[in-house]
Amino acid sequence: QDDVFKKVISHAKEYGFIFPSSEIYDGLSAVYDYGQNGAELKNNIKQYWWKAMVQLNENIVGIDSAILMHPTTWKASGHVDAFNDPLIDNKDSKKRFRADVLVEDYCAKIEDKENKEIEKAAKRFGESFDKAQFVATNPKILEYRAKREQILSRLAKSLENEDLADVKALIEELEIADPDTGSKNWTEVRQFNLMFGTKLGASADSAMDLYLRPETAQGIFVNFLNVQKTSRHRLPFGIAQIGKAFRNEIVARQFIFRMREFEQMEMQFFVAPGTELEFYEQWKQKRLNWHLALGLGNDNYRFHDHEKLAHYANAAADIEFNFPFGFKELEGIHSRTDFDLKAHEKHSGRKLQFFDPERNENYVPYVVETSVGLDRLFLSIFSHCLKDEVLEDGSERTVLSLPPALAPVKAAILPLMKKDGLAEYAENIFNDLKYDFNLFYEEKDAIGKRYRRQDAIGTPYCITIDHDSLTDHTVTIRDRDTMQQERVPVSELRRIIDEKTNF
Ligand code: ATP
Incomplete structure (x- = not known):
């Protein structure tokens, strides 16, 4: 699998799809440039999404809001206070890690052991193997699962309570070591905000601290009334947008899967309170169908329903894709309630409400959002379509069997x-x-x-x-x-x- 992924990266470079950014200066970590073929493929993916979301839905319109926004936006959205990753440094290797990822990786190893037990049993029992029953009764599996659950729920609780000392204690108790050097000599766990800061204005004392947007969604929320009034749409209706987002990711790895500058394609669907879960289910299915229509194989997609919900959500699921390094999040579908619009009302002092003529009342709409990473989508398509073929005459060829509509x-x-x-x-x-x-x-x-x-x-x-x-x-x-x-x-x-x- 590692080899497959290496081939993807080298092919992307050799054929003008993706280059490391500023390569003549040895590159900039987790930042990439799209070359002549990459830019075409990316544009075609954007168009394919835009057509499906905006052109084919009479109640969805598209906008293009600015990357720089008033700083209070990020106070209201919760990003100033809550968009943090817990970090830990290894004192010996001086390497920095996300504390939660270290613990999750530890649990993934337990899961690997579970899967090996299942595989062994499947071989032993042959056709009579009943996986569901085996998993529910085998003492070893039950023990592994209980351990994983216990560790992950303790991690979730400590993070929720911002009990960073306990996250460190957990790492020590599990005897987790620096994966590269084996050293267990850690610093304290600290919170690290993922937003990139910048300044507006030249003079030192009057300059205003800004952030590069970490998601495109807020540009839609603050424009909700502008768009609703000028488009004259009644609820339910949606606003879509494609644009750059920036996150100072700590564990930036896996090529364009996790970048510091990336692009999102988001749609916020505004609905009447109480109807959001119905639309949430609808959008989950619609978005999955959109992915399946690309023809990369239905088995390569699955839902992952979230148990642990973000502060703004009352339901959330990921669509995961089978990347060369396993199933990972490709798109998120979130029922964001009225959290964002209410927060912007509070911080701006402006009403962000809709007058519903049927209910004869004003209310703050609820929001269901679909959010897909354009670069991740690019990676899913590119890595899946890259194939080495042996031809009838014994010769070999490399072919990128892209859906023709997306081909550069x-x-x-x-x-x-x-x-x-x-x-x-x-x-x-x-x-x-x-x-x-x-x-x-x-x-x-x-x-x-x-x-x-x-x-x-x-x-x-x-x-x-x-x-x-x-x-x-x-x-x-x-x-x-x-x-x-x-x-x-x-x-x-x-x-x-x-x-x-x-x-
Ligand atoms: P992850 O858990 O992988 O960090 P997330 O849950 O933080 O992702 P969201 O905030 O829901 O992601 O963002 C929506 C989508 O944006 C994701 O499904 C993903 O496709 C994309 N995305 C998020 N962060 C990055 C990144 N650093 N690089 C590339 N794409 C990203």
Whole structure:
């Protein structure tokens, strides 16, 4: 699995999808740049989401709010006081860790042991193995589960009560060591706020302390009435947004899975109080269906319902994806109650209410939100679609089998050779189709090599112009997935490409 992930990272770089940020200065930790193909793929994912959320729902509109917001926003949202991670340093290695992640990793190891016991039993009992019964009765499994539960509930309680001394005590009791060096020599646990600070204004005494937004949602909450009044939507209605968010993550690892600067695609759905759980269930299902429609395999997704809820939520679930490093959160669906709007009313002194003509009353709406990380979605698609294939003749190829609608390049226009007027003929085709599709033109190298390079960036079609094209006005069109080649009239190209690559 490690090898798969390494291949994903190196392929992303080699083919112009993702580069480490400021690489000539040895990079900046957990910050990445999207290259020419990455930017196209990312834009296509955004469009696919925007269409599904905004264009196809008559009661959802999209906005684009600023990254910098009035600092009181983050007081009201709870981020100034509660957006913290508990940190612990190892005195010997000088490495910094998230204390809760150390404990969770310890529990994950117990879970691995559980899974090994289950696997062993499944082998031993063969077809007659009843997993549910085994898990419910096997003393070893029960012991492991009880231990995990006990540790995790103590961790949750200590974090909730901000009893950081107890988090440290837990780490010591479990004899958790620095995973890299084995040292158990720790500092105290401290809270560390994840927001990036910055300043507005030049002079030292009048400058205002600001934060780079850690989520896009607050830009929607503070605009709730502006949008509601100008769009004239009644409840229930939604506001969607795609934009950057910033978090000073401590354990920033796993490539673009956890970044310090990333992009979110969020939608806040405003509903009447008391109806929120119904909409929450609806959005959970709708969002899962949206992911499934990408065609990456239904078994690669699952829900994880939260037991421990954030201070603002009365229900929450993640959609998890089977990344190369296991099932991890891809999208969150949260029933945020009226927490945010009420908090903004309190801090701003302005009413953020809706007059409901049916109920004949004013109230602060409840909110159901769907929040997906664009970069994580990119990673899920990219890592799943990257495949090494052995062909019938024994040769190998690397292919990125992206859903055609998301592919950075829709078709490559490839004259077999430059001379004899083939290049000019190919250029004419390029110029005719470029208004409708993102194309790639190339006349160098053997055609087989050119096909392989297009496979590696996920181009659904390669169009080859040869000498016959000049007289019969047909070209060869090669399908990325089947590698079948077909002779088609030039006049049919637009329809064929469109059929395959349209959303
Ligand atoms: P996690 O538990 O993985 O830190 P979270 O629960 O803090 O995520 P939310 O605050 O619910 O995440 O944010 C919504 C979505 O934004 C997540 O589902 C994820 O896809 C994305 N996201 C959050 N943090 C990051 C990050 N540091 N890098 C990339 N994407 C992120």
